[in-house]
Amino acid sequence: MTTPQQGWEEAYQNLPLRQEDFETMSGVPVDPVYGEAPFPGQFPYTRGLHAGGYRSRLWTMRMFAGFGTAQDTNQRFKELLAHGGTGLSTAFDMPTLMGRDSDSSWALGEVGRAGVAIDTLADMEDLFADIDLSEVSTSMTINGPAAILLAMYIVVAEKNGVASNQLAGTIQNDILKEYQAQKEYIYPPRPSMRIVTDMVNYTTQHLPRWHPISISGYHIREAGSTAAQELAFTLANGFAYVEAALAQGQDINEFGRRLSFFFNSHIDFFEEVGKLRAARRIWARWMQDRYGATDQRAMMCRFHTQTAGVSLTANQPEINIARVALQALAGVLGGTQSLHTDSFDEALALPTEKAARIALRTQQIIAHETGAANVADPLGGSPYVEWMTDEMERQAEEIFTYLDDLGNGSMLEGVYAGIENGYFVGQIADSAYRFEREVNAGRRTIVGVNAFTEGNQDDNPHLMRIEDETETAQRQRLTNIKTRRNAQQVNEALQKVTDTAADPACNLMPSILDAVRVYATVEEISQAMEKEFGTYVEQAIV
Amino acid sequence: MENSTIRIVLAKLGLDGHDRGIKVVARILRDAGMEVIYLGIRQTTDDIIAAIEQEDADAIGLSMHNAGHLTLAPALLAALEKAGLTTPVIIGGIIPDQDVAQLTTDGVAAVLGPGAPAEEVVAAVRQAVNQ
Numbered sequence: 001m002t003t004p005q006q007g008w009e010e011a012y013q014n015l016p017l018r019q020e021d022f023e024t025m026s027g028v029p030v031d032p033v034y035g036e037a038p039f040p041g042q043f044p045y046t047r048g049l050h051a052g053g054y055r056s057r058l059w060t061m062r063m064f065a066g067f068g069t070a071q072d073t074n075q076r077f078k079e080l081l082a083h084g085g086t087g088l089s090t091a092f093d094m095p096t097l098m099g100r101d102s103d104s105s106w107a108l109g110e111v112g113r114a115g116v117a118i119d120t121l122a123d124m125e126d127l128f129a130d131i132d133l134s135e136v137s138t139s140m141t142i143n144g145p146a147a148i149l150l151a152m153y154i155v156v157a158e159k160n161g162v163a164s165n166q167l168a169g170t171i172q173n174d175i176l177k178e179y180q181a182q183k184e185y186i187y188p189p190r191p192s193m194r195i196v197t198d199m200v201n202y203t204t205q206h207l208p209r210w211h212p213i214s215i216s217g218y219h220i221r222e223a224g225s226t227a228a229q230e231l232a233f234t235l236a237n238g239f240a241y242v243e244a245a246l247a248q249g250q251d252i253n254e255f256g257r258r259l260s261f262f263f264n265s266h267i268d269f270f271e272e273v274g275k276l277r278a279a280r281r282i283w284a285r286w287m288q289d290r291y292g293a294t295d296q297r298a299m300m301c302r303f304h305t306q307t308a309g310v311s312l313t314a315n316q317p318e319i320n321i322a323r324v325a326l327q328a329l330a331g332v333l334g335g336t337q338s339l340h341t342d343s344f345d346e347a348l349a350l351p352t353e354k355a356a357r358i359a360l361r362t363q364q365i366i367a368h369e370t371g372a373a374n375v376a377d378p379l380g381g382s383p384y385v386e387w388m389t390d391e392m393e394r395q396a397e398e399i400f401t402y403l404d405d406l407g408n409g410s411m412l413e414g415v416y417a418g419i420e421n422g423y424f425v426g427q428i429a430d431s432a433y434r435f436e437r438e439v440n441a442g443r444r445t446i447v448g449v450n451a452f453t454e455g456n457q458d459d460n461p462h463l464m465r466i467e468d469e470t471e472t473a474q475r476q477r478l479t480n481i482k483t484r485r486n487a488q489q490v491n492e493a494l495q496k497v498t499d500t501a502a503d504p505a506c507n508l509m510p511s512i513l514d515a516v517r518v519y520a521t522v523e524e525i526s527q528a529m530e531k532e533f534g535t536y537v538e539q540a541i542v
Numbered sequence: 543m544e545n546s547t548i549r550i551v552l553a554k555l556g557l558d559g560h561d562r563g564i565k566v567v568a569r570i571l572r573d574a575g576m577e578v579i580y581l582g583i584r585q586t587t588d589d590i591i592a593a594i595e596q597e598d599a600d601a602i603g604l605s606m607h608n609a610g611h612l613t614l615a616p617a618l619l620a621a622l623e624k625a626g627l628t629t630p631v632i633i634g635g636i637i638p639d640q641d642v643a644q645l646t647t648d649g650v651a652a653v654l655g656p657g658a659p660a661e662e663v664v665a666a667v668r669q670a671v672n673q
Contacts, residue, residue: 094608109614314657468613540583542569
């Protein structure tokens with residue numbers, strides 16, 4: 001019988017390490033891990049997924065970027081890669097996120113403003129021009145039209161001679177949290193889940209290195225939830241996706257290991273570390289005990305972390321650099337697999353290139369100067385941190401019990417019911433309002449907002465602006481493509497998408513890929529599905 | 543207007559779905575004794591004009607987080623003018639300082655930035671209505 005200690009030693013000895021010796025800046029050698037079993041890399045992974053923590057590999061410094069036209073964002077991507085970024089992360093503009101083209105009346109004033117505008121395959125070709133898609137890993141933050149954008153990515157790679165099975169990356173594709181927090185849905189929840197499960201199924205077969213869902217608490221937290229609500233709602237959504245895939249007859253050990261998560265790292269340092277540690281433990285237990293996973297990799301909660309945009313202040317924006325650094329450190333000490341650090345000017349506008357570079361440098365300081373990456377789970381064993389981890393788990397389990405009851409023993413039905421009865425939006429709005437009242441009453445101090453306001457009158461830093469010409473240029477580009485393409489091919493391809501949508505036994509991806517290949521637009525493909533699926537309108541409640 | 547209840551329509555214009563701020567503002571204004579008609583996200587200028595007429599609203603609050611304010615706010619102002627309405631428009635959200643002057647010139651009654659305290663929000667609405 002191998003002891004946990006022996007098991008850990010064996011795992012650690014087999015790891016390639018990123019440097020020979022790990023010691024403090026004063027020359028004191030440090031061990032890879034301290035404290036008790038279970039060790040990092042051991043079930044239930046509270047202490048991290050890997051035996052060596054960040055000793056073999058640092059987290060991926062994945063900076064979210066996107067603005068203007070595809071060519072504009074392509075430039076920013078190349079700069080981020082040149083500055084040492086190790087993965088790409090794409091922000092799409094609002095029309096793209098909502099499945100609308102740049103020439104839609106809904107797109108007025110929003111083309112390329114908060115992300116990059118993508119209408120057709122031609123834009124996607126520009127977005128990834130001169131970037132080797134077999135080398136880079138790409139994250140795409142898109143949900144409602146996720147299948148269309150994934151199809152575009154696959155076709156761009158195909159045209160560059162990169163096979164699907166070489167593609168590495170993540171597509172957010174977490175539709176459930178859209179109804180709860182981010183509000184970028186198109187269709188009602190159930191047909192949306194069909195699209196998600198079709199994508200999970202398709203990527204399992206054709207894109208083995210792709211993460212088909214990034215189950216995201218980030219937006220839930222930004223919308224105002226507490227840390228425990230973020231944790232619980234996110235994992236509950238995760239259970240719902242697992243149940244939906246199981247209902248389709250998919251193998252939990254196959255799709256389970258390609259699920260990934262995305263959490264917020266907010267400003268209450270130890271609460272965040274506890275939340276991230278609890279996330280791994282809860283996920284591992286539920287995947288094994290409730291859903292019967294047997295492959296350890298299918299029990300691992302691997303996640304991306306982003307610092308809390310909502311915590312940034314418009315007053316004295318430079319002090320946000322300090323907030324971001326602390327939040328990033330919490331993410332690292334919580335054992336994140338990848339990290340985006342917010343730019344200090346985000347409460348004012350889209351980040352400038354300089355602000356984005358400072359944010360990346362912040363991660364590099366943590367990685368290479370602080371020594372925080374030299375020991376796995378360095379806070380593990382601290383009575384406070386262990387208590388906080390337990391407390392986050394306890395609060396989350398209470399919410400799971402509520403949702404499980406709501407769904408009569410099905411988390412999937414519980415989550416649907418919670419969307420329909422306003423549970424999620426109500427809980428989130430209540431938490432947001434409570435926080436606001438506390439700030440307003442002075443019970444919570446926010447530096448530069450309700451205290452320490454000297455300096456608030458200083459001039460604003462230079463801000464990023466997207467000019468109106470972007471919108472005009474993008475519309476013109478779309479018109480040109482619509483003129484050049486073969487209209488009959490497009491119509492046939494779109495009809496095929498609608499037909500496929502009508503047949504739940506048929507996977508949607510092949511027909512969407514065909515529509516993308518003939519330069520059908522995001523909105524056309526989206527509406528081809530809408531004919532069958534209908535749309536979702538949220539009941540406005542405050 | 544001092545003594546009558548202020549009726550305000552709150553809405554998100556266009557595709558922007560960031561509704562945390564506007565929901566908090568809705569509760570702040572309601573707690574301050576105003577009648578709040580929250581239309582929700584994804585509203586068009588026509589939706590907003592119809593609501594103002596139907597609800598006989600005294601003010602409109604728009605929340606904007608997608609950098610589209612210099613296009614969308616003037617579009618609403620033009621629609622109001624066309625409909626013969628003089629209802630004051632108050633905007634909250636991510637609006638760079640440089641754009642505030644432009645919006646005010648265009649006819650926006652007040653602009654509230656992120657972190658504006660509750661009293662400031664309430665006072666801005668009262669002032670806009672009483673002007």
